[in-house]
Amino acid sequence: MGPKSHLALSSRWPCDEASPNQTQPCKGNNPFLPLSPCVWDLVYRIHGRRISISQVFQHDGEEYSQLLMEHTTAEETQTQTTQTEMGVEKPPSPYRPKDPRRACCTFIFILLLLAGITALVVWLVYRPQEPQFTVMGVAIYDLNTTSPPLISTNMQFTIVTRNPNKRVSIYYDRLSAFVSYRNQAITPPAMLPPLYHRKHSTVALSPVLGGEAVPVSLEVANGLVMDEAYGVMGLRLVLLGRLKWKAGAFWSMHYGVYVKCDVLVGLKKGVVGQVPMLGSPLCNVDI
Secondary structure, rough: OOHHHHHHHHHHOOOOOOOOOOOOOOOHHHHHHOOHHHHHOOOOEEEEEEEHHHHOOOHHHHHHHHHHHHHHHHHHHHHHHHHHHHOOOOOOOOOOOOOOOHHOOOHHHHHHHHHHHHHHHHHHHHOOOHHHHHHHEEEEEEEEEEOOOEEEEEEEEEEEEEOOOOOOEEEEEEEEEEEEEEEOOOOOOOOEEEEEEEEOOEEEOOOOOOOOOOOOOHHHHHHHHHHHHHHHEEEEEEEEEEEEEEEEEEEEEOOEEEEEEEEEEEOOOOOOOEEEEEEEEEEEEEE
């Protein structure tokens, strides 16, 4: 409550009525007039400041407001000076500027959010499909099972890979291939060169696999001998590596790719070279 509001309530001054400790009651309703000795001991408490009544009697209502403001300013200045001398810090303002680190984190979050939204829109617009692999031919140049548990073989597979995407290209790297029989490798892994597969195109690969002796289990060695005598052998070609998609100027992250192709080939002992295939099944592609 300000000084003028207090003056407006002067008609309710507590000395308007007589009290047991007073020799005579206060006269009138104006506390600024020297009407009784009781007012000489009164102390006004306004906004937590004390002003003697003797100072009040020397001023009228308007001057009393000015006097209260001067006392308030003087006491605030003295309080600030005392706090500075005692090393007391001024409490922080509620309107202090924002923390720059928080603003930086907010900017980074918004930037990452926009990048994620952009990547999602690009992905939904282009929507890349998995590549397709097909084994078109098999040639067996050597199959030596006379020294178990070591066997050596030399094979060549012709693989055709197709990119069905009309707007997305595929880049392969760290590709390797090997042949397995009954879930066990019978050739060492062979590294293949990187391959850039343009959109909506077809590429043929013809890796030569084998050439070195590979240790196998006795079950695998006996199975190869029996299948060679029977004339039909089931083989699995495995391709391992990673790929990434390219859509316009955007590149995706790397994804692992696992391709397995199960084929049945006709085999006659003593015959080398191209062998007939029993069908041309599509390969299973996992990304």
